[in-house]
Amino acid sequence: MELNPPTYTGHMQDRKVGRIYPWADWQSANRKLTNVTRFGLEIPRDGGGLPPTAKSPPNDRPGENEGRQVPYNQPLAQVGNQRQDTMRHQDRIAQNTRANILLATLNMRGRLSATLGGRQISKWTEIHSVMKEKQIGILAVQETQLTEENVDQIHQLFGRQLKVLNSSDPDRPTSSAGVAFVVNREIANTADIDFKVLIPGRVTTLTTKWHGTNMITLINVYAPNNYGEHPAFWGEIGSQMRGQHVPSPDFMMGDLNIVEDAIDRSPVRLDNEAACEALQNLRGDLDIVDVWRQDYPDTRQFTFQSTVGEVTQSRLDRVYTRPGLADLLYDWDCTHTSVPTDHSMVLVRYSPANAPEIGPGRWTWPLGLVNDQELLGTVIELGKNLKIHSPLD
Known part of the structure; x- marks a missing residue:
């Protein structure tokens, strides 16, 4: 071609x-x-x-x-x-970062897949493809199971497009947990990133400039499967944020391994009360809410399906945001991707309040119109009329 x-x-x-x-x-x-x-x-x-x-x-x-x-x-x-x-x-x-950004979260269930050849980082080819196709600015991934060597390999392959900020499980880095922010270099600012690890392999934060002087802070969470560990887990997040002076988050996203509303499980049931209360206490301290659930109080949508024994579904993967951002979020989506995993990807587009409005039209001037005399004459005439009727004259 x-x-x-x-x-x-x-x-x-x-x-x-x-x-x-x-x-x-x-x-x-x-x-x-x-x-x-x-x-x-x-x-x-x-x-x-x-x-x-x-x-x-x-x-x-x-x-x-x-x-x-x-x-x-x-x-x-x-x-x-x-x-x-x-x-x-x-x-x-400031000019290169876009006026809005697509954020997403996905539990990728490990770095490799037999369906992709079983190579050490085989799933990252699909991560790269999905971010490129959907134009995702920042992706929060869970269960990365990456070593430092794996991260270096990813950067050697896709370093032009992606920046991976990973935290591994300190005891079992290649077989358990692991969380990472994946930043699309062609969309988002990677020059002023502040990345912190709150709980190794479980919780990280990212703060970066967005479109000029705007700052955006995100939390990436992979909660334990054991409900008994949740009260201490959610409490530790709050303590670490205060101790490391992390700004109040704009977003908290990830696989929370718990639901707060019975409608988010099928069959319908409530989750462990103590675990839910601990999560709600943290949300209250951070002032973040489940905006999607508020907008769609009666909608049933699931991000995970378990086929072990009885088939069950749940909305474990969620995005929490500050209440003040509710009107700035749109294009909510929950979809399967080409990444082999048993979780769906959750996406939302965020447009800062002071972002310029961009209307419909072409982003580039077609090469064939550069020498189009009729069009050029029209442009010149419009320019003359604009100057004649300018209120500044």
Whole structure:
């Protein structure tokens, strides 16, 4: 598939299929679309090969992902300009991050799958594909079961697109628990991330700038299966947040392994009272609510199905938010993905109150219209009329 020349600096468009390609991917996209193998995984050349060494992802801090060294004899004038380059980069981040962001949570049930070949990180090919297809900005995943070596492998494969912030179970990192935030570098800001581990392998937080000076804080939770552990677990989250001075969260998401409402189980039943009370106490302290349940009080929707013995369903995977954000959330969804797991992915789109309104239309100017004289004449005429009737004159 031969691609047309770039429509403007930074991006180019394939008019046949309507895809937008980063300029850095121009040469690789024009090569024959064959697969390469890294760590036993088949990776498409136009999708997620090894991160290039000549340029960092668009929303990284300068030099964070470049993989090249500054020459020892670099002129001092160039070194002196690095501060200005960093300031310009911060302005560029504000422009590159989108006015709204799609957040999601998924219990991926381990890093590998026999259906995908059983390789050490085989599920991460699908994680990458799902985030790219759905344009997810930040994904909270549970049961990652990753080692540091596994995380390095993921970054070598998909480091251009994804930044993985993982916390493993300290005792059984490859067979139990594990939580991670996966940040889409092409959508979200990765230059100013504050990542904290509250409970290793179970609870982490992420704070980052969003669209200019807005800050957003998220909590990623994978709660124990044993109800008896819940009171201490939810209490420890509150203690760690106070001790580590974590800002009040905008979102808490993950696999909570408990439901607060009987309607969220089939067959209908209430969960352990002490466990529910501990979760509700934490929610009260953090001032977060189940907005989806408030909006849809009578709707039954399940994110997990157990086929062990009696078939049961439950809404274990949820997203809690501050009440003040309720009117800024839309596109709620609960869906199965190509990631082999017994949980559904829960998604919600968040648009900050001061985000600019973006109407319908084309994001890029089609190359064929650049020399369209009739269209150019119309644009010029409209510009003249705008100036004539400007209230500032």
